[in-house]
Amino acid sequence: MARTGRPPKPLALRVLEGNPGKRKMPRDIPQPIKMFSAPDPPDRLNEVARDHWIYLAKKLQICGILTEIDVFALEHCCTALSIAQNASKKITETGLVLTIKNEDGSLKTAIKSPFLAVYTEALMLFEKYGSKLGLSPVDRMRLKGIVKEGKGDEFDEFLRTGKAARR
Numbered sequence: 001m002a003r004t005g006r007p008p009k010p011l012a013l014r015v016l017e018g019n020p021g022k023r024k025m026p027r028d029i030p031q032p033i034k035m036f037s038a039p040d041p042p043d044r045l046n047e048v049a050r051d052h053w054i055y056l057a058k059k060l061q062i063c064g065i066l067t068e069i070d071v072f073a074l075e076h077c078c079t080a081l082s083i084a085q086n087a088s089k090k091i092t093e094t095g096l097v098l099t100i101k102n103e104d105g106s107l108k109t110a111i112k113s114p115f116l117a118v119y120t121e122a123l124m125l126f127e128k129y130g131s132k133l134g135l136s137p138v139d140r141m142r143l144k145g146i147v148k149e150g151k152g153d154e155f156d157e158f159l160r161t162g163k164a165a166r167r
Helices: 011-017 048-061 068-096 112-133 138-141 153-163
Strands: 097-101 107-111
Touching: 048 068, 097 112, 112 153
Parallel strands: none
Antiparallel strands: 097 107
């Protein structure tokens, strides 16, 4: 029988959020080993996905969310971001609407760019796997007690204070 309702949130995220509902925390959940350093990206990732891996793995490891078995979800996230980025470049190059012409050069029809579907599907995959790691904007805003390394970038400053960083 299929489960209904919202899927359960990982225990590590519940602990970081501070258990606002004061519900009993489960103790019998098998806990995979946390990683003490960000793992190297797998060789099968392309260059763009490897860059995303390096960034995300370091952030997740600092938060204490990344474990040995989470690397597969992280790999899917990075691959999806890479596909979305490549599709976005193609959309920029070709436009949102492609025109198909007759042999005489007259307009036959206009269609939506097929790269738009690729872009949308890749972002949906990123959202699916990223939410499992706490990467969605809602999950990120709920996290408390994250150890920050340094000052962060302008976006981190905006999320923390609600104000744009001054230059």
